[in-house]
Amino acid sequence: xxxxxxxxxxxxxxxxxxxxxxxxxxxxxxxxxxxxxxxxxxxxxxxxxxxxxxxxxxxxxxxxxxxxxxxxxxxxxxxxxxxxxxxxxxxxxxxxxxxxxxxxxxxxxxxxxxxxxx
Numbered sequence: 001x002x003x004x005x006x007x008x009x010x011x012x013x014x015x016x017x018x019x020x021x022x023x024x025x026x027x028x029x030x031x032x033x034x035x036x037x038x039x040x041x042x043x044x045x046x047x048x049x050x051x052x053x054x055x056x057x058x059x060x061x062x063x064x065x066x067x068x069x070x071x072x073x074x075x076x077x078x079x080x081x082x083x084x085x086x087x088x089x090x091x092x093x094x095x096x097x098x099x100x101x102x103x104x105x106x107x108x109x110x111x112x113x114x115x116x117x118x
Contacts, residue, residue, distance in 0.1 A: 007085040016104025022073040
Protein backbone atom coordinates (compact mmCIF):
# COMPACT_ATOMS: atom_id res chain seq x y z
CA UNK A 1 0.00 0.00 0.00
CA UNK A 2 1.02 3.58 -0.56
CA UNK A 3 1.50 6.28 2.01
CA UNK A 4 -1.25 8.86 2.28
CA UNK A 5 -0.39 12.50 1.85
CA UNK A 6 0.04 13.96 5.31
CA UNK A 7 -2.17 16.59 6.83
CA UNK A 8 -1.06 18.94 9.58
CA UNK A 9 -3.13 19.48 12.70
CA UNK A 10 -1.91 22.44 14.72
CA UNK A 11 -3.18 22.99 18.27
CA UNK A 12 -2.40 26.44 19.66
CA UNK A 13 -2.89 28.27 22.94
CA UNK A 14 -2.28 32.01 23.13
CA UNK A 15 -1.80 33.24 26.70
CA UNK A 16 -1.66 36.84 27.85
CA UNK A 17 -3.92 38.25 25.13
CA UNK A 18 -5.63 41.53 25.95
CA UNK A 19 -9.32 41.28 26.78
CA UNK A 20 -10.22 44.02 24.29
CA UNK A 21 -9.15 41.76 21.40
CA UNK A 22 -10.85 38.67 22.83
CA UNK A 23 -14.13 40.60 23.25
CA UNK A 24 -14.18 42.41 19.90
CA UNK A 25 -16.50 40.96 17.24
CA UNK A 26 -15.19 43.32 14.55
CA UNK A 27 -11.62 42.25 15.33
CA UNK A 28 -12.57 38.59 14.76
CA UNK A 29 -14.50 39.40 11.57
CA UNK A 30 -11.52 41.28 10.12
CA UNK A 31 -9.21 38.42 11.09
CA UNK A 32 -11.56 36.00 9.30
CA UNK A 33 -11.24 38.10 6.13
CA UNK A 34 -7.47 38.28 6.46
CA UNK A 35 -7.31 34.49 6.95
CA UNK A 36 -9.34 33.75 3.83
CA UNK A 37 -6.97 36.03 1.88
CA UNK A 38 -4.23 33.43 2.48
CA UNK A 39 -5.41 31.60 -0.66
CA UNK A 40 -7.74 29.28 1.23
CA UNK A 41 -11.12 28.39 -0.30
CA UNK A 42 -14.05 28.72 2.09
CA UNK A 43 -16.81 26.11 1.86
CA UNK A 44 -19.38 28.20 3.71
CA UNK A 45 -19.82 31.47 5.50
CA UNK A 46 -17.64 31.78 8.61
CA UNK A 47 -19.37 31.06 11.90
CA UNK A 48 -18.78 33.46 14.79
CA UNK A 49 -20.82 33.23 17.98
CA UNK A 50 -20.72 35.41 21.07
CA UNK A 51 -21.86 33.33 24.03
CA UNK A 52 -23.65 34.91 27.01
CA UNK A 53 -20.50 34.44 29.09
CA UNK A 54 -18.59 36.80 26.74
CA UNK A 55 -16.71 33.96 25.08
CA UNK A 56 -16.35 34.07 21.30
CA UNK A 57 -16.17 30.84 19.36
CA UNK A 58 -15.78 30.48 15.63
CA UNK A 59 -15.17 28.19 12.69
CA UNK A 60 -13.81 28.64 9.20
CA UNK A 61 -14.40 25.62 6.94
CA UNK A 62 -12.02 25.28 4.00
CA UNK A 63 -12.01 22.80 1.15
CA UNK A 64 -8.80 21.38 2.67
CA UNK A 65 -9.56 21.66 6.39
CA UNK A 66 -10.73 24.00 9.12
CA UNK A 67 -9.84 26.58 11.72
CA UNK A 68 -11.72 26.56 15.02
CA UNK A 69 -11.16 28.81 18.00
CA UNK A 70 -12.54 29.73 21.39
CA UNK A 71 -11.70 32.87 23.35
CA UNK A 72 -11.50 33.03 27.12
CA UNK A 73 -11.39 36.76 27.96
CA UNK A 74 -11.55 36.13 31.70
CA UNK A 75 -8.18 34.37 31.54
CA UNK A 76 -6.66 36.28 28.57
CA UNK A 77 -6.54 33.04 26.55
CA UNK A 78 -7.37 31.95 23.00
CA UNK A 79 -7.41 28.28 21.95
CA UNK A 80 -7.09 27.40 18.25
CA UNK A 81 -7.30 24.23 16.18
CA UNK A 82 -6.00 24.41 12.61
CA UNK A 83 -6.28 21.34 10.37
CA UNK A 84 -5.10 21.46 6.74
CA UNK A 85 -4.61 18.67 4.21
CA UNK A 86 -2.76 18.45 0.88
CA UNK A 87 0.59 19.32 2.47
CA UNK A 88 -0.70 22.83 3.15
CA UNK A 89 1.26 24.46 5.95
CA UNK A 90 -0.90 25.74 8.86
CA UNK A 91 1.95 28.05 9.90
CA UNK A 92 0.61 30.82 7.63
CA UNK A 93 -2.62 30.96 9.60
CA UNK A 94 -0.75 30.62 12.88
CA UNK A 95 1.60 33.51 12.03
CA UNK A 96 -1.29 35.78 11.04
CA UNK A 97 -3.24 35.09 14.23
CA UNK A 98 -0.15 35.35 16.46
CA UNK A 99 0.71 38.72 14.91
CA UNK A 100 -2.82 40.03 15.46
CA UNK A 101 -3.28 38.75 19.01
CA UNK A 102 0.28 39.49 20.21
CA UNK A 103 0.18 36.89 23.01
CA UNK A 104 2.71 36.96 25.82
CA UNK A 105 3.15 33.19 25.62
CA UNK A 106 2.35 30.58 22.97
CA UNK A 107 1.97 26.83 23.33
CA UNK A 108 1.88 25.02 20.00
CA UNK A 109 1.60 21.34 19.15
CA UNK A 110 1.78 19.99 15.59
CA UNK A 111 0.43 16.56 14.76
CA UNK A 112 0.95 14.92 11.37
CA UNK A 113 -2.24 13.11 10.41
CA UNK A 114 -3.00 10.65 7.66
CA UNK A 115 0.51 9.32 7.06
CA UNK A 116 1.01 5.60 7.28
CA UNK A 117 3.13 2.78 5.94
CA UNK A 118 1.58 -0.41 4.64
